[in-house]
Amino acid sequence: MFKFPKFSGTTVRTDLLSGITVALALVPEAVAFAFVAHVGPLVGLYAAAIIGFFTAIFGGRPGMISGATGSVAVVIAALVATHGEQYLFAVIVCMGVIQILAGVLRLGKFIRMVPLPVMHGFVNGLAIVIFLAQLGNFKVKDAAGVSHWMHGSQLWTMLGLVALTMAIVHFLPKLTKAIPASLAAIVIVTLLCYGLDLHTRTVVDFLRQMTANPDATIAGGWPTFHIPQVPLNWETVKIVLPYAFITAGVGLIESLLTLTVIDEMTQTRGRSNRECMGQGLGNIVTGFFGGMGGCAMIGQSMINIRSGGRGRLSGLTAAIGLLCFILFASSLIEMIPIAALVGVMFMVVIATFEWSSIRLYNKIPKSDFLVIVLVSVVTIFTDLATAVFIGVIISALVFAWKHAKQISVETQMEGQNKIYNLRGPIFFSSTHNFLELFDVHQDPQDVIIDFANARVSDHSAIEAIDTLADRYLKANKQLHLRHLSSDCRKLLKKAGNLVEVNVIEDPHYHVADDALA
Template sequence: MFELIRHKTTSHKADILSGLTVALALVPEAVAFAFVAGVEPIVGLYAAFIMGLITAIIGGRPGMISGATGAMAVVMVALVAEHGIQYLFAAVVLAGLIQVSAGLLKLGKFIRIVPYPVMMGFVNGLAIVIFLAQLGQFKTLDANGVLSWLPQNQLIIMLALVALTMLIIQFLPKLTTAIPSSLAAILTVTLIVVLMDLDTRNVLDFLRSMSGDINATIAGNLPTFSIPSVPFNIETLSIILPYSCILAAVGLIESLLTLTVIDEMTGTRGQGNKECVGQGVANITNGFFGAMGGCAMIGQSMININSGGRGRLSGISAAIALLTFILFGSDFIEMIPLAALVGVMFMVVLGTFEWASFKVMRKVPKHDAFVIILVTVVTVFTDLAVAVFVGVIVSALVFAWEHAKHINIKVREDQNGWKVYQLEGPLFFGSAAEFLELFDAQSDPEDVIVDFQYSRVCDHSALDAIDTLAERYGNAGKRLHLRHLSNDCKKLLQKAGDLVEVNSIEDPFYKVAVDKVAP
């Protein structure tokens, strides 16, 4: 029903107009996340500008939008509360250095180990998080300082404007794609509110309610260079290092997963390692220019893709437009109704959520369906990094459990009267215990052959199991012959000794994943 990809090709016009649309949507997000982190709104707006500009220029995924994000803001709040904003800037610089190092070490490729069910759960979870975040725009503080729903008349007006915004976004592309439908919707709804003088909240109302300052504004000056005012010693490093590591990890996970989602949607491929470097350079710059840092934003990236933004110019345009708003256009931006921006984000939710997952979960194995639901729930109730780690770990354990059940043997007798165990299936930590239970050293004949031709020795646990088996047969006074093992397996087996038979023609040459080295 809801088609997210409306523009298939790149054009400078589409990039510029989509960048302008994204910039409008960045303002309330940057302000909100600044308050989450416990810093001034301008610190969040500077982060959105710097992140967006630098990652658009040197990042690895054209069309992806970066800025201040909630995932990183929740990590920052404790540091700011305990040590102050200058320590935050230092932590952001160090996090950027870690991210650059990850890119140079080509660690971005490890995003490939994230299973598809985890990706699907991640997307669904973020869609729900974006939706729940928008519900806050329908609430306000009452006289007692309690957050409650808007008065009925204001709530009806806002719901009607949200619905109008969504209708314009959905149906305008059927008439024309000359202007991004999201931008047209924002401008149209703003014009209606101003001309009809409707009683509905705008960006300025949101800013004032968040700050409690009646004179609050998004207006500001150019960010200026400044070295974080912290002591350069071991104590400072011990304070900021844990936060920097978490910020770097969260930022890279969210950015690389968002990159993967955009790759899938656009049928193109970004460069993960280059994106790590881009994110790192942007965060280093943030720390030296009084900004809170950030990472890729899936919501704004979806707005950009939906509005036709494909090239680097879209991200550059969004960043420059945002800076223009800060310097010159604050009065116009502050009058934009929140309903228009909420409507845009609701369409992002509808386009981002994997509705096909409901059908998929009925067809895929139960454990994959469980992972999808698990990652979705954990993303909503904790954060993205935790959800991805949990999903990957659960998927790995399920994989190990399933493959551990696939090891079995075929028993026969050769021409010499020796008993031959033909092993089938992978031998690794999950199947090592079951492997040992397949043999009976006391009852077997004097000579026993274990043939690994149709098996693979995967890790050190497997080697230890083979050594243990050789020791059992040795203690029983019997000879165990191991055939078709790879060369590195032979070198690492200690207890088997000369029981390993060499066959240079038939033996495999694969490597086994171990940390142990031959003496």
């Protein structure tokens, strides 16, 4: 299943440059998410490098960037605060094993069950989350450690540099595509700041503010192999497994949804089950080498795609580049103005947000538009997994409600017999409407129900047919059931002997019922 990637000469240059751009953008994100998880900055940086490396090789979506993410950081923060880093590493290893099992069991295909409105809500919510996260960079701490908004020349310098970065990212591709616009913007703004001696916050300032350590640096050595030091007993299992399942689920949902978004953007198709296994392998290695775990990152993936990165080499370059920054070039990266990275992320927000969803207000069903808005809002205030689950459930309920109304009947007399020609699906939501279609007391002595244009979908439908048959039997009337599938006939109890079997004309389909398993 795993094959080492092959690179074509036409894409190597673009992938290398876009990967370097992503590596620069990964630094503050990884540090910020490490702070959310209550771990050191190197724990986040190592996670971004290791997960990015393994998913770039073994993942199912070339061009997608993975690393330490906020969705995983939020889940593990309580664990770290309560039990410490060693339990975190154990959770991440178990998380990876669960994700690999999900790939082996081919559970990645279930991402297809996520409706388009939920996808729109997902990308809109993440765009807003990314935007709100950048606003924190417009705050500074005073001598007492209290955060407050920038003002005066400091604010105007920050806004000017952000605007310049956004302008370069927007207009440079119209002039040349020889270098990724995001990378060019970061380099130009950094050189401008040091050439004009502009006083603005840099990556190292951000790091020191996050850690409250005036000597903090992103410099570090090679990550070392380390088996999590946790007791091997049942109490540890009870602590680790719940967090492992939650982080595995959150990580896979965000990764597979990001994969779907990139598929749509690039008009190509990733492999969801392989992505599950790639994510799992990356997290297992990360857990053994002191990383905090993670998943696909839609912001950095968008930067990569917009910069022209389409192949696995772009992800490899980002991961190796980030590790090189940690080992050899930390002083250069620490010089980058935060304003340049904020400007790049603001452009990602603009590109990520599904602006067409706003124009769809009067063109799609109100229920679909409500799902878009609801998923966006829930993503902002809770987390991605909760938002997706709520969106899928609401979409499923709306679907069931609408299809419950589609069942109908046409009646006709055939001599002294009354024939009911059913149309539409019979399932848990439509059984009430189904039973109301029949007038048992007013019907003649012989009644025929034809299911040729109906579909019996679940056990609730079978029970409804049995209930209807019982009503006719109690009224001492003859009921005949035509054109039922063999599955239906097997499951009927009270009405089983009322079925007219026609091997040639009876439909062939399977009823979703455990009794047939």
